[in-house]
Amino acid sequence: MPQLDVKTIYFLVGLFATTTGAVLSILALTGRFDRWLKYWGISNLCTGAGILLLTFRDIVPDFYSIAVANMLVIIGYFLLMATAQGLHHRNMTWWPHLLFLGLIAGLFLMMQNADSYYNERTALSSVACGYYALRVAKITKQIAREEDIVSAYLVFGIFTLAALVLGMRILASLTYHLGGDSIFSSGGMSMWVILLAASIGPLWNMSMLLMIMERINRNWIGRALRDPLTGALNREGLKRALENNTMRRHSDSHPFTALLLVDIDHFKQVNDQLGHAFGDELLRSFADIVHHQLRSSDLFARQGGDEFVIILPSSGEKEARDVAGRLQNAFAQETDRVKPDGLAVTLSIGIAVTESDQLSGSLHQLMARADSALYQSKHQGRNRITSAQAA
The missing domain is CATH 3.30.70.270 (Reverse transcriptase/Diguanylate cyclase domain)
Known part of the structure; x- marks a missing residue:
């Protein structure tokens, strides 16, 4: 039975995310959508570019394939949270997140040697991504409850699952049970994480799209059922x-x-x-x-x-x-x-x-x-x- 080529899976996942991000960013450039679409597009571009950079490990300097690659993925998760916040019509205070991202970047610069700190880097990236996945889950649950949008529960479930998997990855890295000495090691925890990412990555983009479409549909129906002058029901x-x-x-x-x-x-x-x-x-x-x-x-x-x-x-x-x-x-x-x-x-x-x-x-x-x-x-x-x- 042939072994899975983990690096190829990483490459395909990164390519899909980058392509999705490019399409969303082009739509955002039309100016017909709110700012959240731009965040959503850049989020996919960052995540996809980071994953693609990871596949060039041992080909490009460690600074790019480790420090830059991991930070792009984390920034992608952060921008997904900003997208959810925008959809929830809530203002976000940016500076605490920028300080947090700066601290994470500094730690990755200290641990960019590919031959060392594998478990530590894995734990660090999983903590950051897991935190933002939980934030997305919390925001979309609030949207589901406040606006009675059924598809928002699907987004909540997907990001809750992502946070749970990342939590397991943190535990495995802290106990040195990741399996292998590289993210490309077959059969290790990282392989199963990327397989899950390959499955739910497209799903969470589709579920967010469903949530947005359901909200737009509700808004149009809501306009038809309201008096335009006073906002009262007709x-x-x-x-x-x-x-x-x-x-x-x-x-x-x-x-x-x-x-x-x-x-x-x-x-x-x-x-x-x-x-x-x-x-x-x-x-x-x-x-x-x-x-x-x-x-x-x-x-x-x-x-x-x-x-x-x-x-x-x-x-x-x-x-x-x-x-x-x-x-x-x-x-x-x-x-x-x-x-x-x-x-x-x-x-x-x-x-x-x-x-x-x-x-x-x-x-x-x-x-x-x-x-x-x-x-x-x-x-x-x-x-x-x-x-x-x-x-």
């Missing part, structure tokens, strides 16, 4: 949200769910006297207030014009009145600041409450009851909160 968006399992879970955790129907008083006069641009700005201000006042489980939708729907799962009449009062106070402060030429721009609110397990089937009736309560608020002088029970 009617179809509200319907979809009520059908969502997550929404049902929130509703089922409490016996009651409240619905608020909110109307901006004298909004027609605002448009007539101050113009539609001012009216649009007022609607955006109101939407901003609502977004800051509500919980992540609450729903906010625009019914049309200046009428809005707010659904509060796990809430009864008291909680609904508390929310309505806070909205009125915050909106009053905002309109006092804007001072729309003496117009009394206030909020009239109608409240209706239903049993949580009846929400999806009784939404039409619930809206009708809230609309009746809203009419009473308007009829009794506006700037009022009326519950359907009292209507």
Whole structure:
């Protein structure tokens, strides 16, 4: 049975990563994507170039095939973390990572002799790459949970597996059980690591691509289900949200769910006297207030014009009145600041409450009851909160 040519496998893995990086970098140059694509492309280029340089061991000076090669691979992992951070829309503090990479580079310069420090170099590179693999796993898990992106769990699993393998490699190097005296030794730990890399390298690029495509698809669907002016759900968006399992879970955790129907008083006069641009700005201000006042489980939708729907799962009449009062106070402060030429721009609110397990089937009736309560608020002088029970 012929032995595996480990150096050839390294070369093919490096070539694949370099080619992938070149394609991603070319796409990044079009300027149609965010910065994370550039990081992703350079990450593959660095990792691929580092692995290719490793295959020139004993052909080029040790400085290039050891120090430079290992640092390129580590920088590749670091840039993968930067890619994940960018996808998560989080700013990253660069200087601690640059100091860490500088320290690692200094240690590799001290251990660049190919005839010595094999186990130490292996442990060092595995620690650095394992750390960044764990960071990628953590970030993608957060993306999966916060945005409900299923493919992000796949990325999380792949990088968790990579970190686990690198952890085993650290243990093997510290106990001198790597097998052989070179990364190209057949049958040793390094051979199995590169075989695994050959398997999961393409997989993690594909899984990240799936995660990105799923997010883009969700964003497009999200735009179709939202009012472009206020960012609130439209009617179809509200319907979809009520059908969502997550929404049902929130509703089922409490016996009651409240619905608020909110109307901006004298909004027609605002448009007539101050113009539609001012009216649009007022609607955006109101939407901003609502977004800051509500919980992540609450729903906010625009019914049309200046009428809005707010659904509060796990809430009864008291909680609904508390929310309505806070909205009125915050909106009053905002309109006092804007001072729309003496117009009394206030909020009239109608409240209706239903049993949580009846929400999806009784939404039409619930809206009708809230609309009746809203009419009473308007009829009794506006700037009022009326519950359907009292209507």
